[in-house]
Amino acid sequence: MQDYKLTINMFGEFSIVNEAHSLITSKAKSPQMNMLLSYLIANKETDVTKDKLIDVLWPEENSNNPSGALRNLVYRARNEMSEFFPGSQVESILLVGNTYHWNPEIECDVDIYKFEQYCNLASREENPDKRYFFNTQAHLLYKGEFLPMFRMESWVMFRSNYYGNLYTKCILSICDYLNAHEKYRDILMFCEEAINVHPLEESIHKEKINAYLKLGEVQNAMDYYYSIVDLFNQKYGLDITSTMQDIYQSILSQMPNQHVDMDELVENLKNDKNSDGSFYCNFDIFKNIYQINLRSVRRSQSKRYLLLMTLSDLNADSELTVDIRQEMDILHGLMSRCLRRNDVYTQSSFCQFSLIITVANEAGCNTVVKRLRERYTARRQHSNVKLTIDIELIM
Known part of the structure; x- marks a missing residue:
């Protein structure tokens, strides 16, 4: 035998x-x-x-x-x-x-017994180098989910979830070790391999984005963030923007302080890479879009305007200063409380908000802009920070 x-x-x-x-x-x-x-x-x-x-x-x-x-x-x-x-x-x-x-x-x-053994050895090991070794051995054994051909069987679901959780802990422990040794390229490699066999684990995606940021590859981090948000939305019907908000803010905080002008903003908004296919979103997003359109029907004579609100520090034009960060929080809080239900806004860069408003005419738009500017000025804490508001009629 x-x-x-x-x-x-x-x-x-x-x-x-x-x-x-x-x-x-x-x-x-x-x-x-x-x-x-x-x-x-x-x-x-x-x-x-x-x-x-x-x-x-x-x-x-x-x-x-x-x-x-x-x-x-x-x-x-x-x-x-x-x-x-x-x-x-x-x-x-x-x-x-x-x-x-x-x-x-x-x-x-x-493989499943050897994998579990290595995971258990790693969890009990106090020496970081040995723990890293055990985790890498476990990683090599995990070639995909447990018995995928029988994934709908209840006993397989339970075991698959158990092994998947062990694997996530294994990869995160590997990333901790590599972060401590500043081996960020290795983190990218391990995360890429892990995502191929365990694609729905958000924490591994976050580790990959963090590695990009540690390497100073901010644009790669942003591109990857958008790619996984689209992946979860389009393929799995999941909206992960709320749980990924912390990593998104980390990306924004490292983006260069480069303002976009109104023409660039309009071009970016009009550029639809998925124009050939139907738009898919989860139910909450669909419901919100429906409600916005429903309210718009009731105001069919109204106009929509795009506002670009930019904060800049007069004392440091090309820097993301602490003053700007604090003023962005103030402006964000102001907009969340003062805008109407059918207004939509987003943070388009670290020092800019984009806002869509629906009003009867240009005078109504000017009224909104004046109100926002006055309320912001009343709450502003740093006189060296300037608010600029650009306006474009959406046609």
């Missing part, structure tokens, strides 16, 4: 391989047999009753003879496994009384 050690992978595609034979999910003739084998291997230290196996293999079926169907499936699985041990009488699935279990005498190298 020593000559026929099995290598079993359950992360990504399920496979059993040795020198004599191989069983790979994509080439398998019986998914049900793979389910039986994978369940017994994943629970190889546990005796599994016949009733439990029947519930796992046929959860929604009411067979007249479930015990017979199970016996037949076990028989076929044993025949398949015998191919791994030519010339030997090796029983891979044992039946003792009313319970089945994987033969503990078969030498196996199973």
Whole structure:
């Protein structure tokens, strides 16, 4: 049996391989047999009753003879496994009384058990270098989610979530170590590999953005931020802007203090990279857009204006000063309280807000601008900070 050690992978595609034979999910003739084998291997230290196996293999079926169907499936699985041990009488699935279990005498190298072992070693290790080593070994083993071909099975969902959480901790620990050693390029590499197999973990995306910022690659950080916001929105229907707000502010705080003019702002807003396809958003965003349009219908004679509000420090024209940061907070709070429900605004750079207002005419727009300017001036704390408001009619 020593000559026929099995290598079993359950992360990504399920496979059993040795020198004599191989069983790979994509080439398998019986998914049900793979389910039986994978369940017994994943629970190889546990005796599994016949009733439990029947519930796992046929959860929604009411067979007249479930015990017979199970016996037949076990028989076929044993025949398949015998191919791994030519010339030997090796029983891979044992039946003792009313319970089945994987033969503990078969030498196996199973990825999920090695992965869990390395994660446990890392969590108990106090030496940073050794902890880093254990985590990198665990990282190498995680080739994808646990048994993705059976991801809708309840027992697989539970285990997949468990291993996914372990993997996230593993990657974040690796990033902590590399941050301490200022190896930011290595962080980008590990995060990229991790995202390929674990794409929905926001904390790993944040680590990648932070690495870009540590390298001074602010534009790369911003581009990547927008790409993952679009990915979550378009592919998974998730709006992550609120949970990513902290990292977005970190990016903005390192952006160069370069003002855009009204023409640039209009061009950026008109530039729709996804104009060929329909726009997809989650329900909350859809509801907000609907409500804005509904209110606009009721005011069909109204006009819409784009306002660009820029703060600049008269004492340091090209710098992001502490004074500007504080004044931006004041202006933000003012706009959140003073604007009407159908007005929309956003922070378009670290020292600028863009605002869309709906008014009856140009005089109404001037009234809004005057009110904003007066209320800001009344609350301003630094006289050296100047507010400029540019106006453009949306046509």
